[in-house]
Amino acid sequence: MKRIESGFEHVLFTSRWLMAPVYFGLVLAMVLLLVKFSKELFGLFAQIWSASGSELIIGVLSLVDVALIMNLLIIIMFSGYENFVSKMEDLHTHRDRPEWMGHIGFSDLKLKLIGSIVAISGIELLKAFMNAHNLTDRQLGWMVGIHVTFLFSGLLYAAMDRLAGKGH
Template identity: 35%
Template sequence: MEKDLTPRAPAALAERWVERVILASRWLLVPFHFGLLVSVAILLAKFGQVTVATLTQTFTLSGKEVIVACLSLIELALIANLLLMVIFSGYEGFVSRLDEHRDAEERLDWRGKVGFGVLKVRLMASVAAIAGVYLLEKIIEPDQTRMQHIAWAAGAFVLFVLASVVLALMERLSERDS
């Protein structure tokens, strides 16, 4: 029996080593998550810039310009939410569980419950919402009346909405079959 285990021992050791390296490689994703956090900070700075610009020009801006500024703020907030959703679910799903010993008030209800399929659907829905806000900006902007820009924005919006619906249907069908 020992003779059978001896030749297999180096193979088993190599297999364990490869598995440990592959498992440890998940930590290579952490810089990506930090990069996404930096992107959220950049969006926050842009959000502040648009807010300050809108506040300082409140009485000189037209109603349409105020609406476009508000839509820009909504768009920035949606993109930041999208990034945070990717950061949370990506980190928790591939790198490490977030600390479970926090206060109940600080915990996010959806954390740990969002699977890859649900995340895909939420991401596509967020992208569709962002495309919808962008379309509204193009329609309302007084200096952007070129029909070609509006047509492209409308086409992108329709495609994102259709993709979101198809992904949601596929996710539901796969859950039903499971």
């Protein structure tokens, strides 16, 4: 029986490597986002003389949106890989290694994720308000409601995380 248990635990432990292709897929998603970013940026340059100030601001906010999502993917890939798959031992002494790498736990990762979602939602909401003439009051109301839901969810999660940390 001990042999079966040991074998099962080995398979279970090794199964963490099934996440490696997922993280590689996120790298490919970043390539797609880079293409999207480039398209948006070149579009802004093409319209620089004909676009209104609002259109340029909305375009820049779209670039910021993509950058935030890419930053979020980096955090998820690095911390997820190190927390759940394998330590990046060869990179611990690399001079360009970010200081936060290896120090973000699962709870910190969730807080960063929620914070990024709130920031992205806020940018989308700002873009919507700058383009409000194309949206109905109902659509804007739903967007505000969803953003407020994200905001309160983030605040509640942060409060629960803080309370749980004080209890240990």
